[in-house]
Amino acid sequence: MRNNDFPANLKTRFYFAYRLLIAIPVSLACGASVALFLALLDVVTSTRIDHPWLLYCLPFAGVFIWWMYSRLGKNAGAGNNLIIDEIHEPGGGVPLRMTPLVLITTLITHLFGGSAGREGTAVQMGGSLSQRIGRWMGLDEEDTRIILMMGIAGGFGAVFGTPIAGTVFALEVLAIGRMKDFNALIPCFLAAFLSDQVCLFFGIEHTQYRIVFTAAFNWLLLAQVLMAGAAFGLASRFFSYLIHQIKDTSGKLFSGAPWLVPFAGGCIVIVLTYVAGTRDYLGLGVYAAAPEGVSIVNAFTAGGADDFSWLWKIVFTAVTLGMGFKGGEVTPLFFIGATLGHTIAIYSGAPIDLMAGIGFIAVFAGATNTPIACTLMGVELFGAEHVVYFGAACLMAYFFSGHTGIYSAQRINIPKFGHSIKRSKK
Numbered sequence: 101m102r103n104n105d106f107p108a109n110l111k112t113r114f115y116f117a118y119r120l121l122i123a124i125p126v127s128l129a130c131g132a133s134v135a136l137f138l139a140l141l142d143v144v145t146s147t148r149i150d151h152p153w154l155l156y157c158l159p160f161a162g163v164f165i166w167w168m169y170s171r172l173g174k175n176a177g178a179g180n181n182l183i184i185d186e187i188h189e190p191g192g193g194v195p196l197r198m199t200p201l202v203l204i205t206t207l208i209t210h211l212f213g214g215s216a217g218r219e220g221t222a223v224q225m226g227g228s229l230s231q232r233i234g235r236w237m238g239l240d241e242e243d244t245r246i247i248l249m250m251g252i253a254g255g256f257g258a259v260f261g262t263p264i265a266g267t268v269f270a271l272e273v274l275a276i277g278r279m280k281d282f283n284a285l286i287p288c289f290l291a292a293f294l295s296d297q298v299c300l301f302f303g304i305e306h307t308q309y310r311i312v313f314t315a316a317f318n319w320l321l322l323a324q325v326l327m328a329g330a331a332f333g334l335a336s337r338f339f340s341y342l343i344h345q346i347k348d349t350s351g352k353l354f355s356g357a358p359w360l361v362p363f364a365g366g367c368i369v370i371v372l373t374y375v376a377g378t379r380d381y382l383g384l385g386v387y388a389a390a391p392e393g394v395s396i397v398n399a400f401t402a403g404g405a406d407d408f409s410w411l412w413k414i415v416f417t418a419v420t421l422g423m424g425f426k427g428g429e430v431t432p433l434f435f436i437g438a439t440l441g442h443t444i445a446i447y448s449g450a451p452i453d454l455m456a457g458i459g460f461i462a463v464f465a466g467a468t469n470t471p472i473a474c475t476l477m478g479v480e481l482f483g484a485e486h487v488v489y490f491g492a493a494c495l496m497a498y499f500f501s502g503h504t505g506i507y508s509a510q511r512i513n514i515p516k517f518g519h520s521i522k523r524s525k526k
Contacts, residue, residue: 116286122237122247123290129229130254130291131298134222137203138259138304141218141384144211148382149389155213155382158369162214162362165205166424170358176201176228179426180220181509183227187248187274188511190241194248198228205426213369213382215416216427218259223428226255226295246284249274250291257292258299261306265477266292272470273507277514279472307386309400309460311482313451324450325458325489328441329496332459335440336433336466336497339414340504343429346422365423372416380409381416385435396431396460399438400453402446410440429506430464437463457482458493465494466501469510 148154169177176182176198186194206221230251234244249270257266267289271279315321354360373379380394388395398404417432441459445452457478465474471494478490503512 119287120290122233122239122243123250123287123294125233125237126226126230126247126250126254126291127294127298129233130222130226130251130295131258132302133199133203133225133229134255134258134295135299135302135304137206137218137221137225138299139302140203140207141210144207145383148211148213152379154211155370155373155379158212158214159363159366161208161212162366162424163359165208165426166359166362168201168205172197173201180223180227180507183223183248183252184274184507184509186227186231187245188509190244193235194228194231196228196232199225202426206428209420209425209427210383212366213373213379214366214420214425214427215369215382215385215413215432216420216425216429217384217431217433218428219256219430220428221426222255222259223252224255226251226253226258230254230291245281246287249281249284250287253288254291254295258295260477261296261299262477262480263289263292263296264480265473266296268476269468269470269473272473273468273510275511275513276469276503276505276516277512280513307397309397309457309481311400311453311457311486313454314485317488321450322489322492324444324448325455325493326496328444328448328450328455328458329462329493330500331444332437332440332462332493333466333497333500335410335414335436336463337501337504339418339429339433339436339463340467340501340506342414342418343422343506344504344508346418350423362424365419365425368419368423369416372412372419376412376416381412384431385413386431394439396435396438399435399442399456402452405439405442407443407446410436410443413439429467433464433467434460437461454486454489457486458489461490462493462497466497467506469498469501469505471495471498 175192176195183194202221202224209216227248230247234247239247253266253270256269257263270288271281271284350361380388386396388398394405394409413432413435437459438456441455442452445455461474461478465471474494475491479487499516
């Protein structure tokens with residue numbers, strides 16, 4: 101039955117039940133696909149760590165990824181930007197093939213040592229699956245926009261275990277300066293919460309991060325957080341800029357043979373690994389292969405990161421994603437923020453775990469222009485005790501990141517600096 105066959109007042113009278121009817125299949129699809137993805141990601145990560153020689157196959161893995169998208173991808177190669185574009189201006193839709201393609205190629209990227217995340221994969225799977233569900237249900241254009249936002253919320257909420265942040269992220273990420281789709285708030289919450297519950301039902305355990313610092317509000321510490329927030333924003337700005345520049349430059353250099361882009365990118369990652377003298381910057385970076393290594397978790401304690409660990413991760417990830425490998429940007433952003441926060445704490449005397457946690461969410465806020473969602477993520481991950489510091493850092497990072505971001509399809513609704521600006525799509 102198509103949506104326009106319903107009585108005109110059905111959605112008004114039974115609004116919650118109607119949205120729940122849509123949210124259930126979306127949540128089952130998102131939660132189950134994310135659970136499968138995270139389980140497989142653990143397997144390929146363990147395999148890579150146990151077999152270091154796999155790194156030397158990364159260039160060839162990149163060529164295979166290019167081949168898959170060139171033969172099968174079509175518009176699916178646009179990734180998250182395609183989903184955002186479809187929400188703004190519905191067109192050809194988000195193809196179902198995006199789900200298996202991004203799932204397989206992200207796993208390949210991680211198996212052979214690319215530096216990438218997982219959020220992009222979860223959101224793309226959520227978007228493509230929800231689009232197909234919307235077609236099966238015969239939804240009209242407005243409800244199709246909402247179900248795509250539900251897919252974003254469900255994928256995000258399930259992959260990180262943060263349904264509240266996932267709800268707000270789906271609304272906030274669409275445009276800089278304004279959240280106008282509040283009619284999607286309840287549907288997105290239903291999708292994010294239920295998707296997370298489905299993921300947990302399959303036995304997926306999310307990483308636990310802890311801030312043990314406890315103290316009353318301190319103005320000096322707030323000042324340190326504000327200055328750190330500016331640094332986090334500049335770091336996210338550099339990250340986004342570098343990815344775009346590497347993508348543009350490599351595309352021009354190898355315009356006659358595009359398969360050489362990921363091949364060269366894989367070779368560069370291998371060289372960077374030897375120059376850095378460690379494999380800590382490969383893969384997700386949530387945990388280090390050795391207890392004393394650099395990782396997101398270790399960054400919350402003294403000695404868990406080096407002074408320039410954040411810069412190394414920026415370079416590794418920008419090369420990986422900018423040169424054709426697949427995966428998300430968010431977990432690397434967590435790594436960059438946590439390790440930069442660690443460094444700032446060492447030299448400023450601020451609490452290391454607090455500053456690492458603040459950097460964790462603030463660099464993400466700057467790169468995605470979603471300070472509200474990231475503040476709420478801080479509350480969900482670390483507790484509400486330091487919410488003032490979370491909000492202050494995320495807002496500063498949002499301001500100092502400028503209009504650069506990892507999602508080129510994101511619209512500029514209200515400019516940050518009070519004047520009109522156009523951002524070209526990369």
